[in-house]
Structure formats: C-alpha cells, structure tokens
Amino acid sequence: MERRCHFMKIKDVEKQVGISKANIRFYEEEGLIHPARNQENNYREYSETDVEQLQEIKKLRLIGIPVQEIKDIYENRLTLQEALSHRLDEIEKEERTLKETKLTCQKALKSKLDITSIDQLEIEEEKEEWQVRLAILLKEDIVQKKLSRDEMNNEIACFFIAGTILSVISIWLLPKDYIGTHLYVGLISLAAVVGLLIIGTCSANMKVHLTLLLLGAVVQPVGFFTIGTLMGRGYIVCRDTAVLKQYVIYLYGGAFILAIILWMGSKLNRYILNKLWISMLASLIMAGVIAQMLNQKYDHLMATGELIVGFLCAVIYLVAVSGTWTLANADWGKYNRYHAVYTSNKMINVFATIFNAAGYYSGKNWRR
Missing domain, CATH: 1.10.1660.10 (Multidrug-efflux Transporter Regulator; Chain: A; Domain 2)
Incomplete structure (x- = not known):
C-alpha cells in the first residue's frame, strides 16, 4: 500500500x-x-x-x-561496503598521523618548550602524513573561517565588483560588429555560460567557484550581446549594434554602482541587504536610470518599445543580482569564505540565479 x-x-x-x-x-x-x-x-x-x-x-x-x-x-556507483573499506584505509592513515602527532606533543612536553623555543621542536615535515595533514589544516583555516555579516558582505562586494569591472572591459573591447560577422564566437560564449552553470552545479570547491566567477564575468556580457544580436530588429536595443554594446556596458556599470550603494548602505543601516524589498526598489531605480541614460544618448535610434524592453531586462538582471545578495544575508551567521565566493559567483552568473529562483538550479542563496 x-x-x-x-x-x-x-x-x-x-x-x-x-x-x-x-x-x-x-x-x-x-x-x-x-x-x-x-x-x-x-x-x-x-x-x-x-x-x-x-x-x-x-x-x-x-x-x-x-x-x-x-x-x-x-547513485549505485559505489556500495556501502566499498565506502566503508575506503574509510578504514583512511582511518589507518589517520592513526599513523595521530601517533606521530602524539609522540611530537609528548616530546614538546618533556622538553618543556615554550612559544619562543617551539622552533626547536623536531617534526619530520617531509613525511607524507605531515604533508597531507598540513594541507588539510591550511585549507580549513581559509575556507571554514566563519565570517561576520560585514565581513561576508565585504567579500561578496569585492568579488562581485571585480567581476563587473571585468565584464565592462570584456564588452568594451568587443568591436560592435564583431558578433554579427563572427556569430560562432557569440554562440561559443553562450555555450560557455551554460558550461559554467553545469560545473557550478556539480562542484562545491571554493577555488572552482572563484575561477567560474572570473570566467563568467568575461563570457556572460558577450553572451548578452549575442542574445541581443540574435533577437534582431524590434527587440531590446538591437536596431544598432553600437546601441546594444552601450546598453550592456550600462547594464554592468549599473550593477557595479548598485553593488557599491547596497554595500555602503549596509554599513550605515542594518535593514539594507536584510530586506528584500529595499534591494528590489534600488534595482528598479537603477534600471530606470539606465533606461533614461540610453534614451538621452540614443533617442533618435530607439523606439519606445525597445526602450521598455531594455528597461525590463535591466530590472530582471539587477533584481536577480541584488536579490541573491540580500537572501544570502538571511542566515549569514553560519557562513564562511566559501559561501561568500559562491554567492558572488551566483551574482555574476545571472542565468544560474534565475534558474535557482525558478527551482531548477539547486543552490544555497535563494533562501526558503
């Protein structure tokens, strides 16, 4: 039954x-x-x-x-018995390491060493057991360090701001007609964005997510430009590729400014980056500023419909970014440097954030 x-x-x-x-x-x-x-x-x-x-x-x-x-x-790729056997092998190695550690501590006690003479303690650091133990401990010191709310937001801000700067440089260096004549480059960039999303889903390694953040910051703006180019006339700001390029630059520039405002604001008022509606309102205002700047600079090249669609796309992007950051503050007390890098990566790769909001991308930052 x-x-x-x-x-x-x-x-x-x-x-x-x-x-x-x-x-x-x-x-x-x-x-x-x-x-x-x-x-x-x-x-x-x-x-x-x-x-x-x-x-x-x-x-x-x-x-x-x-x-x-x-x-x-x-997933039936390993049996419990095999896993237990692996674990027993590890325990035997750990026992050897603990034995070495115990003997070393006993020597230190017997010699009555203090902090000024600890360098006299003989440790055979070249031994594999010590090398493995040192690598694990050093990694834990970096990754597992708990962060305060301000420390976490400082790290998220620094990583994300660095990413937006890379994004602006990436799209600024791209010739406005390059994607139109070399469409395969744009399609490769879109495939790369999807690939980064898949890797990010499968990995929980901080170095991997930091690498994905930097790569995503470079390829995602090109992906945005490609999408705009493929949509053709009558959509977003694609009637002129120079306008489209400027739009993407404004988009990332707006995200850069929004991040600084939210970051600095969170230091002055605890409700900022703690209340989702505040972040959404700030994103809406910034999207309006971007649309107004485009309207003033390219009024003769843009139809009203294109301007509206451009505004809505900016709203979606900025809300995804600020929303991810705000919701990451929901239980910041349990966060460490890994989560700061992970959140920054999600903010840079907005496709991952949107999938996550829809429930298809299993992540940590859209809190429920």
Whole structure:
C-alpha cells in the first residue's frame, strides 16, 4: 500500500534531524536529497524520504564517509561496503598521523618548550602524513573561517565588483560588429555560460567557484550581446549594434554602482541587504536610470518599445543580482569564505540565479 507523503518545512527538518539549514541546502546542492517545490509559493517541501535520507547522511558523515562517496552510493556507483573499506584505509592513515602527532606533543612536553623555543621542536615535515595533514589544516583555516555579516558582505562586494569591472572591459573591447560577422564566437560564449552553470552545479570547491566567477564575468556580457544580436530588429536595443554594446556596458556599470550603494548602505543601516524589498526598489531605480541614460544618448535610434524592453531586462538582471545578495544575508551567521565566493559567483552568473529562483538550479542563496 502506498504510504501517504507528509511534507515538512526546512526549519522542521532541521529540528527533527539535527542538521543545520546550511547543511541541508548543501546536501540538496550536491544531489543527495531532492525536495519538492510548492507550486504556489515555490518553497521547498521535504518528504519523509528526504528526512530518512538526511538521517542516513548524518550517520555516514559521523563515521567519516565523504559526501561524494555518499552520492555515489545513492547513485549505485559505489556500495556501502566499498565506502566503508575506503574509510578504514583512511582511518589507518589517520592513526599513523595521530601517533606521530602524539609522540611530537609528548616530546614538546618533556622538553618543556615554550612559544619562543617551539622552533626547536623536531617534526619530520617531509613525511607524507605531515604533508597531507598540513594541507588539510591550511585549507580549513581559509575556507571554514566563519565570517561576520560585514565581513561576508565585504567579500561578496569585492568579488562581485571585480567581476563587473571585468565584464565592462570584456564588452568594451568587443568591436560592435564583431558578433554579427563572427556569430560562432557569440554562440561559443553562450555555450560557455551554460558550461559554467553545469560545473557550478556539480562542484562545491571554493577555488572552482572563484575561477567560474572570473570566467563568467568575461563570457556572460558577450553572451548578452549575442542574445541581443540574435533577437534582431524590434527587440531590446538591437536596431544598432553600437546601441546594444552601450546598453550592456550600462547594464554592468549599473550593477557595479548598485553593488557599491547596497554595500555602503549596509554599513550605515542594518535593514539594507536584510530586506528584500529595499534591494528590489534600488534595482528598479537603477534600471530606470539606465533606461533614461540610453534614451538621452540614443533617442533618435530607439523606439519606445525597445526602450521598455531594455528597461525590463535591466530590472530582471539587477533584481536577480541584488536579490541573491540580500537572501544570502538571511542566515549569514553560519557562513564562511566559501559561501561568500559562491554567492558572488551566483551574482555574476545571472542565468544560474534565475534558474535557482525558478527551482531548477539547486543552490544555497535563494533562501526558503
């Protein structure tokens, strides 16, 4: 007999399973659970199966099974017995490392070393155990450092602003007629944007997301320009490619200014970057400024319909950017440098943000 499915909200799952919201979203991003979406409000709804899998994941993580191997188990690429065997091998290596560490600490105690004489402590750093341990610890120091709200926003702002500068340079260096005569370049840029989106979905590595951020900042403006060119006359600001190029520059320039306003404003008032309606209002105003600047500069080249569509596209882009940033502040207390880089990458790659808002791109920043 089919069991009746009872759906739960994330806060209820958090209490029942004993796993934080941030971890639950992370496991969703990694494809370990697949919560449904409420058709009315787009909120995540967790089934009994999701809860049971989270319980299983918690137990497997408690004994040290890596997330990737848990995913492989669920996708039948690895058996539990194989994963446990791998874990036992790791434990044996860890035991050797712990033994070395214990002996070293005992030597330090016996020698009565203090901080000024710690350099006299003999550690065979060339040993593989020490090299592996050092690499892990140094990585944890960087990635796992918890950030305050201001620190997180500082990092997001710096990464995103750097990305918008790269975007403006990228489109500024592109000749206005280049895509029209070399359409394959534009299509490659669109394919690259999709590829970056796929890689971002599959990876939880901070260095990977930082690389995607920089690459996305270069190729996405070219993708926007290509879309505008393909739409042809009568859409957006494509009647003249010079107008289209200027539009994309204004778009990223507006995002740059909006980011600075929200960033500086958040330091003066705690409600900024904490209330979604404030970010949306600021985005709407900035989109209006962009449309007005285009109207003043290219009034003789633009029809009213083109100007309106250009304004609406700017609204969508800027709301996606500011909304991602604002919603990332929802539970900033559990954030670290990885989440700052991840959020910045989502803001740069607006396609990922839009997919995520629709519920198709499993991420951490559109909070439910």
